[in-house]
Amino acid sequence: MSTLAEILAALAVVIGGIFTLVGSYGLVKLDKPMSRLHAPTKAGTLGVGSLLLASMLYSAARGQVSLHELLIMAFLFVTAPVSAHFIAKVHIHRDHTAQELPVPPEDNVWATKNGMADQDDKDKA
Template sequence: MTDILFLAEILVAVLLIIGAAFTLIGSYGLLKLDQPMKRLHAPTKASTLGVGSLLLAAMIHAFATGDGSLHEMLVMAFLFVTAPISGNFIAKVHLHRQRGGAELPAPPEEETWATYAEK
């Protein structure tokens, strides 16, 4: 019985590290990328995988300790359904505003207002 718990703890630790890495990469991409279409990829791809990995680690830990519930699975299903759809809607709005002739507001004069720029 302890071997199974030990393997579950190793798997949970690996999933936590992978989830933290993806979430960190996604948040860094959100800060670093400057255009809206480029910015969509960081939170919708990397952060979704990161949060999904963290929730999978929580599910494995809950079932290994006997406190299992399906709340994490419902959150993960909701996340994997809504994040790509919301990213698609944001991209469509950006493309329609670009093609429709509507002028996009000019960015502020300051270069670092929404991006991380090293000087």
């Protein structure tokens, strides 16, 4: 195995470990739910992505090319931000009952909290 590949794999493991450690610390120490959501999302994508990259480098240096890690990384990079977005969306709308939520607009625009404020203004008028 080449020394350069070992150094790169070790560097990727250290970077992944740092991201995972910082994300875990942020999850414990941050008090607001939206802040707490940000820390593990970064740890999940960058930390685990770096660890998977280290595994790919190590396998390639040993002559056993493995693309399983690449598929896992692609799946992780696609699903983690989407799930974080949906969790944030639920957090925004969690204090409202189904009767308070605005009717979805007819023009295919996403329903947001600003849309709820606009609906409240219409109800007051």
